[in-house]
Amino acid sequence: MEDIEDLLVGEGGVAPGFRLPLSSVGLNPKKKPIKSKSSFLQDPLQSIKIPGTQIIYIKTFGCSHNQSDSEYMAGQLSAYGYTLTDNPEEADLWLINTCTVKSPSQSAMDTIISKGKGAKKPLVVAGCVPQGSRNIKELEGVSIVGVQQIDRVVEVVEETLKGHEVRLLNRKTLPALDLPKVRKNKFVEILPINVGCLGACTYCKTKHARGHLGSYTVDSLVQRVKTVIAEGVREIWLSSEDTGAYGRDIGVNLPILLNAMIAELHSTGSTMLRVGMTNPPYILEHLKEIAEVLCHPSVYSFLHVPVQSGSNAVLTAMNREYTVEEFRTVVDTLTKLVPGMQIATDIICGFPGETDDDFAQTVQLIKDYKLAQVHISQFYPRPGTPAARMKKVPSAIVKKRSRELTAVFESFTPYNGMEGLIERIWITDVAADGTHLVGHTKGYIQVLVNAPESLLGASATVRITSVGRWSVFGEVIEVLSYNAQDRTLNKDELSCSKVSPCDVNDEPCACSKDPDSCCSAVQCADTSEVAAIPNNGKQGEDDQNFDRLKKRNSLVLKSSENTVLQEPTLKEESIKARANTVQWNIVDKSLVAGIFLSFLIAVACLSQLWSRKLMSS
Numbered sequence: 001m002e003d004i005e006d007l008l009v010g011e012g013g014v015a016p017g018f019r020l021p022l023s024s025v026g027l028n029p030k031k032k033p034i035k036s037k038s039s040f041l042q043d044p045l046q047s048i049k050i051p052g053t054q055i056i057y058i059k060t061f062g063c064s065h066n067q068s069d070s071e072y073m074a075g076q077l078s079a080y081g082y083t084l085t086d087n088p089e090e091a092d093l094w095l096i097n098t099c100t101v102k103s104p105s106q107s108a109m110d111t112i113i114s115k116g117k118g119a120k121k122p123l124v125v126a127g128c129v130p131q132g133s134r135n136i137k138e139l140e141g142v143s144i145v146g147v148q149q150i151d152r153v154v155e156v157v158e159e160t161l162k163g164h165e166v167r168l169l170n171r172k173t174l175p176a177l178d179l180p181k182v183r184k185n186k187f188v189e190i191l192p193i194n195v196g197c198l199g200a201c202t203y204c205k206t207k208h209a210r211g212h213l214g215s216y217t218v219d220s221l222v223q224r225v226k227t228v229i230a231e232g233v234r235e236i237w238l239s240s241e242d243t244g245a246y247g248r249d250i251g252v253n254l255p256i257l258l259n260a261m262i263a264e265l266h267s268t269g270s271t272m273l274r275v276g277m278t279n280p281p282y283i284l285e286h287l288k289e290i291a292e293v294l295c296h297p298s299v300y301s302f303l304h305v306p307v308q309s310g311s312n313a314v315l316t317a318m319n320r321e322y323t324v325e326e327f328r329t330v331v332d333t334l335t336k337l338v339p340g341m342q343i344a345t346d347i348i349c350g351f352p353g354e355t356d357d358d359f360a361q362t363v364q365l366i367k368d369y370k371l372a373q374v375h376i377s378q379f380y381p382r383p384g385t386p387a388a389r390m391k392k393v394p395s396a397i398v399k400k401r402s403r404e405l406t407a408v409f410e411s412f413t414p415y416n417g418m419e420g421l422i423e424r425i426w427i428t429d430v431a432a433d434g435t436h437l438v439g440h441t442k443g444y445i446q447v448l449v450n451a452p453e454s455l456l457g458a459s460a461t462v463r464i465t466s467v468g469r470w471s472v473f474g475e476v477i478e479v480l481s482y483n484a485q486d487r488t489l490n491k492d493e494l495s496c497s498k499v500s501p502c503d504v505n506d507e508p509c510a511c512s513k514d515p516d517s518c519c520s521a522v523q524c525a526d527t528s529e530v531a532a533i534p535n536n537g538k539q540g541e542d543d544q545n546f547d548r549l550k551k552r553n554s555l556v557l558k559s560s561e562n563t564v565l566q567e568p569t570l571k572e573e574s575i576k577a578r579a580n581t582v583q584w585n586i587v588d589k590s591l592v593a594g595i596f597l598s599f600l601i602a603v604a605c606l607s608q609l610w611s612r613k614l615m616s617s
Helices: 064-080 103-118 128-132 150-161 206-210 218-230 254-262 284-295 312-318 324-337 356-369 395-410 539-553 570-582 586-616
Strands: 027-029 055-060 083-085 093-098 123-127 143-145 164-168 188-192 235-239 272-274 302-304 342-349 373-378 422-430 437-440 446-449 459-467 472-480
Touching (some): 064 083, 064 093, 064 188, 093 150, 123 128, 188 218, 218 254, 254 272, 254 284, 284 324, 324 342, 342 356, 342 395, 356 395, 373 395, 422 446
Parallel strands (some): 055 083, 055 093, 093 123, 123 143, 143 164, 188 235, 235 272, 342 373, 446 472
Antiparallel strands (some): 422 459, 459 472
């Protein structure tokens, strides 16, 4: 069957989300079985199914962009009246949103499609697989909807439930951002800022599906940020195939967008922004601007920057358009300018032509940085890509290299030394064990806490009690409230140039009495009162923890009047709280003295009465 375009009756365009009449959507009616005599005797009303009353099961594979697409499709279906379910058995139709990045993802899609066909379920397949490989045999007999056609999902579902096979793939405009949406996590908004990319990686199939770069306007994205903040969202994840390339097709860039977004974020961190994956080439020229954004108190100090290989020869074969040295520049600059910066990366083991020396360079790169998050995968040839035609590394060697690099990575202990630290976290999810809640620090380190689910969506200060390889554990000390009257910080106050980490610039601390001391990106605060407070023999340990905490979490924020804006650390607040419990005011002392005097009078009266009684007897 030919691919069905967005054909309109007559001339003119159609607005995103506008529901076309049946005649404008290409259909392939399926043959219906001949009815038996008994079927004609049944009540005809029993065979009528009103559109929008059926139950839909949605299965999503792949990246956060795919997850956002599924949430938009779920929102439209729910708004039209369909019921969503997590139980495929009770569903009247299965909607499968697919991923084409790796062979295992597509194999999982093949399995679920086979199950659906075996269960006689009407199927709609969305996502990158049908968009990039529309003619594969697994898609025969099912309806498909393209990645830029998600605003037409209701039509596709309706016609599929009627027994028709529908194909909607091509479009020249992006789906609207204000479509109805059902979030998988009500506290997290996944916001796509662009589709497609500018790269031409030789191994990548996603470019075939998502196409060339297409960016949403700054105004539309800022409006979406305002909307989701008003809806109570606590985290906004910016998502795309390459965040760093944003705006190059419409005359803007990523820093322009990010600065427009953080202008809508409050300094209290009531809603946090997480910048999505970006390849090195498109942020190299904006590193300082990106660093300033990552210093904002409402932006996670975290970035996913895939390197894929530590060998320039392999990167050239991949057509990645950067060198290992440029990747190092990105990592070194961000970790230098952003306190507590955390960077994640990706590695592909066994790319065609990778030699032992190439792999050794990759291992050395990972050892040099000891990043807390490294996503390691084996090379999978994707049909239709240039890399699929290259001479392959033997499978046994690929697996061996993957195991070796994984062992190196898992030997790291990135969170050692965090025990006892006080951290602020943002809690947004329930852990897989069903017992802990999941929060993240400013550097997006995962913290698991034992706390009631009522804390979901809250921010809290926690004490780190233990560390694991992939996350740390903490106990909640205080749940923080957001002050709606807190103003948004201006650009000067958020500038990373105000931060002077000691180990980088060796700048003296402006608020220290010691000219040789270093701020280490620490807030300036009056600690004279703190130093005089007894600490029950734990002064040395607490001071050490306090110093580590300040080095990790604090920023010097200076206003245009050269005043220092500060948010006291929990350590300072807890010490002051202990001081308040020890230092009684005059009212407390008077009350205690009165109670003691009354007690003495009562004792004297009782003694007098007892003496008289003895004398009379």
